[in-house]
Structures are given as structure tokens and as C-alpha cells.
Amino acid sequence: MLWFAMLYLKGRSYLAARGFLSHLLDEVPDWTSLDGELVSDWSLDALPEAPRSEAAIVRRPVYWTRTQWLEPFILEYDSISQAAKSLKAIQRNWAAYPTVLQRRTALISEALPPLPSKPKIFPFELPRTPMGGFTLLDEHRLLGSARCSSPFPNGEFSFVEDKEGPPSRAYRKLWEALVISGRLPAPGETCVDAGASPGGWTWALAQLGAKVLAVDRAPLEERVAAMPGVSYLQHDAFTLKPTDLGPVDWLFSDVICYPEALYAWVSAWREAGLAKNFICTIKMQGPTFDATATERFASIPGSKIIHLWHNRHELTWINLRS
Ligand SMILES: C[S@@+](CC[C@H](N)C(=O)[O-])C[C@H]1O[C@@H](n2cnc3c(N)ncnc32)[C@H](O)[C@@H]1O
Structure with a gap:
């Protein structure tokens, strides 16, 4: 039976x-x-x-x-x-x-x-x-x-990858974050890409037709810097005030830094009200998980925090204006 x-x-x-x-x-x-x-x-x-x-x-x-x-x-x-x-x-x-x-x-x-x-x-x-x-x-x-x-x-899933265009494979985590968000930067929308070098995320954003200001202390790959809509500023992203850059549709960060440093920078942008949408990587420093800093991001209204399939020892914070 x-x-x-x-x-x-x-x-x-x-x-x-x-x-x-x-x-x-x-x-x-x-x-x-x-x-x-x-x-x-x-x-x-x-x-x-x-x-x-x-x-x-x-x-x-x-x-x-x-x-x-x-x-x-x-x-x-x-x-x-x-x-x-x-x-x-x-x-x-x-x-x-x-x-x-x-x-x-x-x-x-x-x-x-x-x-x-x-x-x-x-x-x-x-x-x-x-x-x-x-x-x-x-x-x-x-x-x-x-x-x-x-x-x-x-x-688990994978993307059909572009092996020639982007100078790093980091663009896959931005693609995944955008797919999960269900929103893409529209052609002509303005983006700041902090910690942009060598240029995977900037490449992905420029491909969508967005206007990207890539900020990094290290240089951007030349072929990415030459893409339409891309400009590059060699600078410490965190010493730039929101008012130095003006209003943006999207603020991205893949900067390697302590989560608290990212939180302080993001808070300044939120207080200034100059960025509409945020997608940032919260990178864990050392082998531990910084639960306290992560909860600070999570407590920002409208936040989603996930470990993407394409993330490493990091989480992705997504906060989009509805
Ligand atoms: C993981 S890489 C970014 C990879 C990039 N998203 C891509 O798609 O190619 C991290 C970058 O953060 C940059 N960085 C670290 N501290 C920074 C700071 N204070 N300001 C700007 N860039 C910084 C490093 O130079 C490095 O290029």
C-alpha cells in the first residue's frame, strides 16, 4: 500500500x-x-x-x-x-x-x-x-x-557573461542587484559609481545609457572611461560632499572600506536628500560579520539587504525611492 x-x-x-x-x-x-x-x-x-x-x-x-x-x-x-x-x-x-x-x-x-x-x-x-x-x-x-x-x-544562477567589455567580473553583482530590484537606471539618468576602478559597474551602467561619474583613487580602465556618458574623477569618494557632486538619480558604491565609513557617507547623502536610489556593497573587514553595522543599514526605511549569489564576503544594501 x-x-x-x-x-x-x-x-x-x-x-x-x-x-x-x-x-x-x-x-x-x-x-x-x-x-x-x-x-x-x-x-x-x-x-x-x-x-x-x-x-x-x-x-x-x-x-x-x-x-x-x-x-x-x-x-x-x-x-x-x-x-x-x-x-x-x-x-x-x-x-x-x-x-x-x-x-x-x-x-x-x-x-x-x-x-x-x-x-x-x-x-x-x-x-x-x-x-x-x-x-x-x-x-x-x-x-x-x-x-x-x-x-x-x-x-543559484549565472549570467551570460561578456568576456570582452567589462574590465572586471564585479559587474555581475550589480546586474544581480538590479534584476532583484526590478529597476534599471534609465538612459540619461545620473549615477555616481564610488570605488569604480577598474570599471565593471561603470561599464554596466554606461551600457544601459546612464550618465556615470566614476570616482576612485585608482584609475579607471581607459576603454571604460572612453564610453559615452562616462566621466571619471580621481578622488577619495568619502571626502566628497554630496553638495560637491549635486543631485543624482543613483548612488552606487563598491568601495572597500569599513561598513561604518560607508554608513556615514550614505547618511550624508540621505540627509542632503540629493540621491534617489542607492545600491551599495557592505564589505566585511576581516573574517567576522559586522552585524551591528549591518543592522544600522537595515534600519534605514525601505532598505533591503541581501547576500547576492555573486557576492563574496559582503552584503548588498538596496534602497530605492518608490
Ligand atoms: C572592489 S573594487 C571595485 C570594483 C568595481 N566596482 C568594478 O566593477 O570594477 C574596490 C575599489 O574601491 C576603491 N577605493 C577604496 N577606498 C576608496 C575611497 N576612499 N574612495 C574611492 N575609492 C576607493 C579601490 O581603489 C578599488 O578600486
Whole structure:
């Protein structure tokens, strides 16, 4: 006889950002289970149905993730085909996160609809169809979630890259931040790109037709400086006052600095009211995670802080005027 049972759990499971499991464990010190790099804080108090009401979801700032499993459940199943059938009955997209029983996980995955895996051409709209995730706990139980914070399988994706135009690969994180924001600088909009050298972000912005003032103590790659709409100022970005540069549509920063220095600079721009939209990299100095500075950014109204798939030991702060 075929059998299966499903228990919804109160809490979340968080898939660690690549290389930053220790930061995630610091953020979720009361974790209840660890499967590979999937950290969970759910309790076994089963919920009668998916915790769609926000009140049922544990909310706390957790940043060092690839994706978060928002509606975790445990499915008890009889066979591989039964597991795949049960998942398909919920929705189409399920990304396997293999931990134990990798062959069995692969067999369930093969019985599910294929997931998009091709590199994406920038710009593109975020997929609207829900992305689920699952991992096996043992031979007859899997942990899954039909809704994840990232629309990409396990939070991972790649762009079709331009290997010739940009002088660094840093443009990929700006592309990702813009795709996630759902907004692009429009042709003719003004941008300050602080910490611009060698010019990956400036290249990406100029490609969109924006007017970019690239500021860095180091020189900008010549071919980027020569792009239409690009001007370059060799200067310490943080000693430039907002009034020195005037109003801008977009303020970008990829400056290597202490998060507090970036916060002070951004605060000056906000107080002056001279920048409409901000996308800045909060770079962690040394091996630790500066949670205090990160929370200061998070407390700015309208802020979103994420670890992008293309980020390294850094988070991205996005604050756009609605
Ligand atoms: C990670 S790199 C930026 C890469 C760049 N976004 C790209 O796409 O090519 C960091 C840059 O910050 C610059 N930088 C560090 N401190 C700075 C400061 N106080 N003012 C301006 N630039 C600074 C460095 O010279 C370096 O070029």
C-alpha cells in the first residue's frame, strides 16, 4: 500500500551562502537541525497547513543565505515515485539539495519536471513561478518547502557573461542587484559609481545609457572611461560632499572600506536628500560579520539587504525611492 503524510513546521530552513555557513550559524544560534549547509530553526510543533500567514513565520534578520525555505514541511513517503508525485501535486518547481542518500535524491529529482539551468541574459524579469526545495532526511522522510525566498534553484544562477567589455567580473553583482530590484537606471539618468576602478559597474551602467561619474583613487580602465556618458574623477569618494557632486538619480558604491565609513557617507547623502536610489556593497573587514553595522543599514526605511549569489564576503544594501 502507498502511504504518505505531510507535517508543516513552524519556522524556516536557511541554505547558507557559499562559504559562509559559520556566519549563518551565528545568525541562527538556536538552530534545531543542520542538513549539509541547510540550517533550520523550525520546531516539530506541526502546523495544520502551510504557514501562509506572516504571523506564523518566525521573522528575524538572516542575511547569509542563498535562499530561505519559507514553508518547511516533512513529507513521509513510501517510494521514490510517491515522493515525486506528492511534490508535483503541490507545484511544478522543486530544486533538490542533496545531503544524505544522494542517489535516492537524484532519482526523485529525475522524476520531477526539469528546472531552468541556462545562463540568463541581462536584463531579465525575475521568474514569478514559485521555486521549492527539498532534501532527504532518511529513506522515507524528506524536508521540503514549496516557497523559497529566491526564485532560482537553491538560490543559484549565472549570467551570460561578456568576456570582452567589462574590465572586471564585479559587474555581475550589480546586474544581480538590479534584476532583484526590478529597476534599471534609465538612459540619461545620473549615477555616481564610488570605488569604480577598474570599471565593471561603470561599464554596466554606461551600457544601459546612464550618465556615470566614476570616482576612485585608482584609475579607471581607459576603454571604460572612453564610453559615452562616462566621466571619471580621481578622488577619495568619502571626502566628497554630496553638495560637491549635486543631485543624482543613483548612488552606487563598491568601495572597500569599513561598513561604518560607508554608513556615514550614505547618511550624508540621505540627509542632503540629493540621491534617489542607492545600491551599495557592505564589505566585511576581516573574517567576522559586522552585524551591528549591518543592522544600522537595515534600519534605514525601505532598505533591503541581501547576500547576492555573486557576492563574496559582503552584503548588498538596496534602497530605492518608490
Ligand atoms: C572592489 S573594487 C571595485 C570594483 C568595481 N566596482 C568594478 O566593477 O570594477 C574596490 C575599489 O574601491 C576603491 N577605493 C577604496 N577606498 C576608496 C575611497 N576612499 N574612495 C574611492 N575609492 C576607493 C579601490 O581603489 C578599488 O578600486
